[in-house]
Amino acid sequence: MNDSLVDANGPERIAGLTRRVLRGGEITRAEAAWLFNLESSADIFDLMAGANRLRDHFKGNKIHLCSIVNAKAGACSENCAFCSQSSFHQTDSPRYGFVDPDPVQQAAEEAGRNRVAAVGLVAAWRGLKEGPMLDEVCDRIRDLAQSGKTRPDASLGIIESQAVADRLKEAGLECYGHNLESSREFFPRHCTAHTYEQRLNTIRFLKKAGLKICSGGILGMGETRQDRCELAFALKEVGANVVPINILNPIPGTPFENNPPLAPLEVLKTIACFRFILPRQEIMIAGGRTVNLRDAQSLVFAAGASALMVGNYLTTLNQPVERDLQMLKDLGLDPNWDKHDFRDQEQIPAHW
Numbered sequence: 001m002n003d004s005l006v007d008a009n010g011p012e013r014i015a016g017l018t019r020r021v022l023r024g025g026e027i028t029r030a031e032a033a034w035l036f037n038l039e040s041s042a043d044i045f046d047l048m049a050g051a052n053r054l055r056d057h058f059k060g061n062k063i064h065l066c067s068i069v070n071a072k073a074g075a076c077s078e079n080c081a082f083c084s085q086s087s088f089h090q091t092d093s094p095r096y097g098f099v100d101p102d103p104v105q106q107a108a109e110e111a112g113r114n115r116v117a118a119v120g121l122v123a124a125w126r127g128l129k130e131g132p133m134l135d136e137v138c139d140r141i142r143d144l145a146q147s148g149k150t151r152p153d154a155s156l157g158i159i160e161s162q163a164v165a166d167r168l169k170e171a172g173l174e175c176y177g178h179n180l181e182s183s184r185e186f187f188p189r190h191c192t193a194h195t196y197e198q199r200l201n202t203i204r205f206l207k208k209a210g211l212k213i214c215s216g217g218i219l220g221m222g223e224t225r226q227d228r229c230e231l232a233f234a235l236k237e238v239g240a241n242v243v244p245i246n247i248l249n250p251i252p253g254t255p256f257e258n259n260p261p262l263a264p265l266e267v268l269k270t271i272a273c274f275r276f277i278l279p280r281q282e283i284m285i286a287g288g289r290t291v292n293l294r295d296a297q298s299l300v301f302a303a304g305a306s307a308l309m310v311g312n313y314l315t316t317l318n319q320p321v322e323r324d325l326q327m328l329k330d331l332g333l334d335p336n337w338d339k340h341d342f343r344d345q346e347q348i349p350a351h352w
């Protein structure tokens with residue numbers, strides 16, 4: 001970031017784009033590319049002020065909290081280069097089979113206590129097909145739904161048939177997590193075991209089943225700003241409801257272990273750009289926030305984020321939930337998300 005690169009027309013142009021989005025308009029790809037390429041901290045803080053206003057206008061001061069349970073860990077057949085759970089990489093991450101009902105119920109109870117809107121069951125495997133494992137997964141989802149303590153979500157990999165998506169919906173699932181991870185062009189740089197198109201097809205089955213979509217990506221894998229811009233527009237296109245932004249936490253033993261970290265201001269700028277492109281979505285800051293943003297992490301809300309992953313991540317630790325709740329209180333934000341549903345997202349345009 002360089003203050004000598006301040007765009008003389010930057011403040012007016014950012015203010016104009018903010019006004020347009022506040023009135024229900026959209027920004028173009030060229031305008032978004034300009035935002036992603038802002039360099040000076042002065043321009044970036046102007047951008048964040050606009051994104052903060054958009055968050056406040058479209059989302060109010062409610063912050064949507066989510067948590068996850070690692071429902072099946074390690075030994076994954078896929079080769080995602082950022083992931084410690086891939087069987088292709090030598091890491092210290094835990095390995096175990098699909099979880100019993102008890103840890104899932106404990107997670108639901110903890111979520112209820114901490115005002116966490118949703119608990120997602122996350123499994124490290126390629127995907128789900130019809131068969132006994134699908135039956136078992138549906139049992140856990142049913143348990144979660146019937147507990148009434150939290151919204152049951154899941155992230156269970158690639159789905160290749162409508163019947164599987166329909167079964168999950170029938171079991172009580174409300175939202176399915178399936179990240180696009182990066183742009184279509186960059187995708188083969190971090191995964192060759194499956195394709196971007198297979199991920200899009202999974203989202204098609206899920207949407208047809210009536211499930212809400214949680215889909216985002218990972219910053220800091222070596223992608224360009226243009227890749228980040230393409231990812232945001234792809235998420236708009238598929239009509240993602242929740243958009244998790246992860247920041248790479250390079251795990252020893254993975255191909256990305258030596259990736260240089262992104263500057264916190266670059267991360268905050270990216271979050272703000274996503275808010276301009278996706279004004280009504282829940283933009284959720286997920287894995288890698290504490291390690292990458294450190295003292296700057298509370299600024300994610302000023303950059304337009306409206307949701308936070310709390311509790312521990314799949315294989316790495318997060319700061320205690322109590323500290324996150326205190327952070328929200330200090331910022332005048334409210335973790336009591338209304339009724340765990342997606343009523344405020346009816347207006348997300350369907351491009352598919």
Ligand code: SF4
Pocket residue numbers: 076077078079080083084085086087123124125126157
């Ligand atoms: S990201 Fe998911 S699919 Fe890819 S290796 Fe990790 S657990 Fe497997």
